[in-house]
Amino acid sequence: MTLPPDPGPDTAPMIRLEGVRKSFGPKHVLRGVDLAIPRGSSMVIIGGSGTGKSVALKCILGLITPDAGRIEVDGQETGTARGAERDAFLARFGMLFQGGALFDSLPVWQNVAFRLLRGALKRPQAEAREIAIKKLRRVGLSPDVADLFPAELSGGMQKRVGLARAIAAEPEIIFFDEPTTGLDPIMAGVINELIREIVVEMGATAMTITHDMTSVRAIADDVAMLHDGVIQWTGPVAKMDESGDPYLDQFIHGRAEGPIEAVR
Amino acid sequence: MSALAPLGRLGRAVLVALAHVGRVTLFALSALGHMVRPPFYPREIGHALMNVGWLSLPVVGLTAIFTGGALALQIYAGGARFNAEAVVPQIVAIGMVRELGPVLVGLMIAARVTSSIAAEIATMKVTEQIDALVTLSTHPMKYLAAPRVLAALITVPLLVGVGDVIGIAGGYAVAVQNLGFNPAAYLKNTVDFLEPLDLISSLVKGAAFGLIAAVMGCYFGMNSGRGAQGVGRATKGSVEAAAVLILAANFILTGVFFSV
Ligand SMILES: Nc1ncnc2c1ncn2[C@@H]1O[C@H](COP(=O)(O)OP(=O)(O)OP(=O)(O)O)[C@@H](O)[C@H]1O
């Protein structure tokens, strides 16, 4: 009898969630989320507004403490690390927040280069600025925005500055919370390509939340749909259209009628 | 059972209050701990020194000068009832340095600095900027709270010192201009009367009030609720708490320094 090939450390998922639960008071947002994201792949999370997609990302980063369940990053359980260990953990991540979350007391370039101006990755100011401007270019922003303050930018520009900040230190794991919302279709295309590049060229592991089905098809290796606090469906993006899952079908075709009730 | 209900409510209220005291104390200790351990953020400290100290000078100066002037008028009028008009310099000096200087500067700092710290940090919390700091491997206590607490500990005693001097100057101006005091004698009486303990108590109070003002701003800001309403509540709560705690601390410190 032959044994199945040993999966080895490289095929172990980069991120694994097991039975993750989170409630806010009486509101049960996550009710046992199980999900695995392979190393160097791009996972896209879809799901209705308010189903807890952002909460799930924040649980992985430890910004929100789950009520129950287990989260592993690279085989290590998260949430137990303190001090320098937690710093090292966070240094592997980049995160684009849904609302941008730019520091409004700092000019754009210092937002982008935040990690490069202090702490373990500190570099000379001129070099940090150069990197910031390069990253701004990658998200389609010209160097003259570098010295503006976030409040002086449009919503879509702020989003892209947030994106530049998330990728500035070239992290291994990147979370994008709705990277293309508020962007024009061309710029959305540019950002989709950028995310794809980051995964393919830099070998990063990406987790993207989006409502934009064009984005899903452009970015995803795998897709997971969050509904009612659990992963309703997950699989490779190619199988998404013939999943046979009525919830997923309704979602990807944007139908008002179906098993997911829209409150009216 | 119903007869004991008010007692139960009282007990719960006391427990809630104690829990708050515990949390604030831990928060203050954590801020102080981060203040003395690297990494340090010189830029943030510089900003905080500017905001807490330098930019508070005008309001502190104005408060002190009017208070000193009014104090001189009152003491003169009151003293006249038993032929003690001559004590104006001594009472103005002691009143400003021991009590009014520290308390009024403390309250002004609560109004000006605590509110702005709370509103700024609460807004950062509400717009996820604090979460963003964490994901960028920067500790919010270290980056936001420690510099502000440090700046308050350094500058508020200095502001109190400045307030004392300006308050005495206000009293001096009124006494010399309107009440017919001899300028040289007024100054000599002031200087001779004040003792080192008066000045020390003034500065110690300044440091304590600075600590209270900055810690309350940071604490309420970081624990802000969601939305604009959350920011408003945090700001209001921080100023109320800082003002009451400053007055309570003043009472205790006066007891420690001057009760015989
Ligand atoms: N800090 C919090 N306190 C209380 N409730 C919260 C908190 N954060 C999130 N929630 C609630 O959890 C639910 C899920 O929020 P979440 O932001 O994860 O939604 P989402 O799936 O990202 O939606 P969207 O697509 O609109 O961004 C919401 O109902 C929200 O009200």
Ligand SMILES: [Mg+2]
């Ligand atoms: Mg969201």
